[in-house]
Amino acid sequence: MVAKRFSYSTFLRGPSEVLPTLDNADVILERRDDENIILMRAERFEAGAAGLRIAARALATVARRDNALAEEVLAEELPWLTWLPDAERRECVRELLSQLLAGADTGELLPFARSLTSWRSTAVIWSDLQLARDLRGPFSGDGPEVSRPDGNT
Numbered sequence: 840m841v842a843k844r845f846s847y848s849t850f851l852r853g854p855s856e857v858l859p860t861l862d863n864a865d866v867i868l869e870r871r872d873d874e875n876i877i878l879m880r881a882e883r884f885e886a887g888a889a890g891l892r893i894a895a896r897a898l899a900t901v902a903r904r905d906n907a908l909a910e911e912v913l914a915e916e917l918p919w920l921t922w923l924p925d926a927e928r929r930e931c932v933r934e935l936l937s938q939l940l941a942g943a944d945t946g947e948l949l950p951f952a953r954s955l956t957s958w959r960s961t962a963v964i965w966s967d968l969q970l971a972r973d974l975r976g977p978f979s980g981d982g983p984e985v986s987r988p989d990g991n992t
Contacts, residue, residue: 842867847876888946895943899936909936917955919962927965931958 843860847870850857857878860866866878902909910932914920920928935958938951965971 841865842877844869847871888943892943895936895939899940902932902936906932917959919959919966922962922966923958924965927961931961934958 841863842865844867845857845860847868850866850868857866857868861878861880865883868876868878870876898909898912901912906929910920910928913932913935920931923931934954935951938954939948942948942951964974
């Protein structure tokens, strides 16, 4: 689906200029000091949500029956999975699928997005062999002692 962009102020000044666009496209209202807002017809939203639920459940079923195949399918979309060690890759796939399934069922996809970002960051760390080695330890002590703040700030 195509999305058309309008400034939020254009929408506030004349919603009748913007709303007819919803017949053929979703609308992104761009705001300067806050996140953008998306307007769409309920039928398109519900169709997308239903499609996501079906796709998430289907992928979860594949993962239960053949975890290696689920990893392969996800690696097509998330090539950074190859940087994770085998055990971490399996944990990543399990967690992402669980979060995706829960999000598809509830409509709350932010936990999935956070997990995706977290795992991508972990994979990037693993891609730097020296950094990964340094972060595995061992670590000497707890680090330097830091004085207690005086409370006057």
